[in-house]
Amino acid sequence: MRLPPAILANAEEVLREILRFSAPADTTLSRYFKDHPRLGGRERGAIAECVYNVLRNKSFFTDFSEAGGGPTMRRLTLLGMADAVGIESMGGLSEEEVQWLERVTQIDRKLMHKSMRSNMPKWLFDKLVEQCGEEETLLLADAMNTPAPLDLRVNSLKANRDDVAAELALAPIRSTPTPFAPLGLRILQKPALQNLPLFKSGAIEVQDEGSQILSQIVGAKRGEMVVDFCAGAGGKTLALGAIMRNTGRLYAFDVSEKRLAKLKPRMARSGLSNVHPVQIAHERDAKIKRLAGKIDRVLVDAPCSGLGTLRRNPDVKWRQQPGAIAELQVKQAAILDGAARLVKGGGRLVYATCSFLNEENDFIAEQFLANHPDFELVPMNKVLAEQKIALEMGDYLKLLPHKHQTDGFFAAVFERKPMAKPAKPAKDAAPADEAADDAAG
Numbered sequence: 472m473r474l475p476p477a478i479l480a481n482a483e484e485v486l487r488e489i490l491r492f493s494a495p496a497d498t499t500l501s502r503y504f505k506d507h508p509r510l511g512g513r514e515r516g517a518i519a520e521c522v523y524n525v526l527r528n529k530s531f532f533t534d535f536s537e538a539g540g541g542p543t544m545r546r547l548t549l550l551g552m553a554d555a556v557g558i559e560s561m562g563g564l565s566e567e568e569v570q571w572l573e574r575v576t577q578i579d580r581k582l583m584h585k586s587m588r589s590n591m592p593k594w595l596f597d598k599l600v601e602q603c604g605e606e607e608t609l610l611l612a613d614a615m616n617t618p619a620p621l622d623l624r625v626n627s628l629k630a631n632r633d634d635v636a637a638e639l640a641l642a643p644i645r646s647t648p649t650p651f652a653p654l655g656l657r658i659l660q661k662p663a664l665q666n667l668p669l670f671k672s673g674a675i676e677v678q679d680e681g682s683q684i685l686s687q688i689v690g691a692k693r694g695e696m697v698v699d700f701c702a703g704a705g706g707k708t709l710a711l712g713a714i715m716r717n718t719g720r721l722y723a724f725d726v727s728e729k730r731l732a733k734l735k736p737r738m739a740r741s742g743l744s745n746v747h748p749v750q751i752a753h754e755r756d757a758k759i760k761r762l763a764g765k766i767d768r769v770l771v772d773a774p775c776s777g778l779g780t781l782r783r784n785p786d787v788k789w790r791q792q793p794g795a796i797a798e799l800q801v802k803q804a805a806i807l808d809g810a811a812r813l814v815k816g817g818g819r820l821v822y823a824t825c826s827f828l829n830e831e832n833d834f835i836a837e838q839f840l841a842n843h844p845d846f847e848l849v850p851m852n853k854v855l856a857e858q859k860i861a862l863e864m865g866d867y868l869k870l871l872p873h874k875h876q877t878d879g880f881f882a883a884v885f886e887r888k889p890m891a892k893p894a895k896p897a898k899d900a901a902p903a904d905e906a907a908d909d910a911a912g
């Protein structure tokens with residue numbers, strides 16, 4: 472059945488707003504749907520897919536649309552919708568529009584100029600070519616422009632993976648185990664999960680496999696003191712709490728009250744009682760001072776460009792500005808430095824981002840090591856072997872969609888060298904302050 476002609480007008484209206492890039496695309500889209508309650512499920516699906524197709528393919532869609540007649544925004548919408556539902560399902564097209572769509576959808580996109588084929592802003596394409604070469608950049612870009620599957624994490628406090636897969640199959644939702652994360656299930660459809668008893672009972676959470684792996688390499692154990700320094704809405708906090716089997720103490724820090732508030736209902740569903748959310752003003756907040764040198768594992772899931780999540784948030788590449796990367800680097804280094812103070816001797820600090828840019832990743836890790844001689848790098852192959860994760864890496868974790876079918880993630884693990892014990896004063900030694908005075912003199 473054809474979509475009503477008005478749907479193209481709706482899609483064009485919301486697309487125009489989203490392409491101003493003043494807010495994240497998913498926020499604008501949800502608000503639009505809330506303001507238009509009469510749109511049905513199929514219509515919402517088509518509009519959302521149309522918008523996301525335009526965001527993913529904006530470079531060559533813009534090129535195609537400029538080649539035709541009529542308003543550019545209408546043509547962009549037609550291209551996005553044709554990719555979403557097919558020309559034959561679109562109502563309200565003129566004869567000329569049908570012919571134009573039939574012509575442009577035949578064009579072999581692989582023959583386009585490489586920078587345009589990547590569908591990235593020029594600054595990002597150039598940066599990536601410099602970082603990993605043209606061939607790798609195009610593979611990465613193609614993977615980032617392909618919608619991601621839906622990954623679930625089974626909450627091991629409440630269920631096991633096989634039982635969850637069997638219960639999903641009754642829904643009926645087909646899932647397959649994720650290749651690397653031991654509690655992950657991958658779903659290729661896009662079912663509504665919110666009403667499933669499995670979701671309501673906290674047996675499953677939506678979490679990309681990469682994010683699950685990242686939580687695991689923190690290596691938190693039962694009974695330990697652990698800090699999730701940039702916990703946000705708690706995706707990794709919940710995974711860490713389950714890995715700790717709901718024992719020990721897990722602090723969830725963040726500067727954002729709004730994000731921490733979203734963690735609370737998720738905590739309640741998950742059955743975790745070892746999580747302590749704490750809002751901090753900044754990475755040197757006095758609230759965290761008393762924990763200095765006492766924590767076994769600290770995770771810094773740092774604020775970053777978010778470019779690793781382009782499969783889900785294709786607007787990020789157009790919203791991100793090259794100048795912002797340098798500002799992020801300053802913040803990342805400061806947060807990592809603040810968090811490092813918490814780690815006890817022999818404890819570990821994990822720095823992570825969902826970015827594939829070396830500037831936010833290797834560079835920050837190397838700078839940290841250069842400035843913190845009391846920490847040493849734990850090579851990622853060692854960390855992965857400890858966790859029995861069958862992935863081959865070098866010094867760092869670098870997950871990429873075209874290689875690992877996950878979002879783009881980076882992680883480095885540092886271990887604090889055992890702290891030197893204060894030397895026992897010799898029996899006839901002078902009191903410490905006297906000795907210091909002597910030395911100063």
Ligand SMILES: C[S@@+](CC[C@H](N)C(=O)[O-])C[C@H]1O[C@@H](n2cnc3c(N)ncnc32)[C@H](O)[C@@H]1O
Nearest residue numbers: 701702703705706707725726727754772773774
């Ligand atoms: C990448 S997000 C964290 C995502 C979260 N770990 C998860 O798995 O869902 C980065 C978070 O860092 C927080 N943040 C920013 N500056 C911070 C700071 N100085 N100290 C602690 N958290 C900070 C942001 O509010 C944001 O929630």
